Amino acid sequence: MAEKITIDATKAILGRLLSHIAKQALLGKEITVVNIEKAILIGSEQIILAKYKARIARGTNNKGPFFPSTPEQVAKRAVRGMLDYKKARGKEAFKRIKFYAAIPKEFEKTEKIKFENDKQVKDFMTIEKLCDLV
Secondary structure, three states, X not given: OOOEEEEEOOOOEHHHHHHHHHHHHHOOOEEEEEOHHHOEEEOOHHHHHHHHHHHHHHXXXXXXXXXXXXXXXXXXXXXXXXXXXXXXXXXXXXXXXXXXXXXXXXXXXXOOEEOOXXXXXXXXXXXXXXXXXX
């Protein structure tokens, strides 16, 4: 049986959080991330929005690349890029990762690991705000 980890992503820097999650999933642990909409992206809002809008404009509606529109899908797509998801090991690791925008009832009483950033950040944007604006 794989070890199960529940992580609270409130005020966690998205890239650092997801790289940690990808590594743990490759080690065989099942990971559940709650409050992913409260994770933050570092940088000014204008630069972050310009970057994501350029990604969306890159494709077409029929051929893609298709850009996710919910916080859970944005995080899942980002962690997928950190795994070799086309090979068996990465595919299995990717299946062990689950994201939730809020805290589901089955995870309310479980112990959650708080993954906080170690530095003070002035300019940032939450994933929830990014998805609302894009």
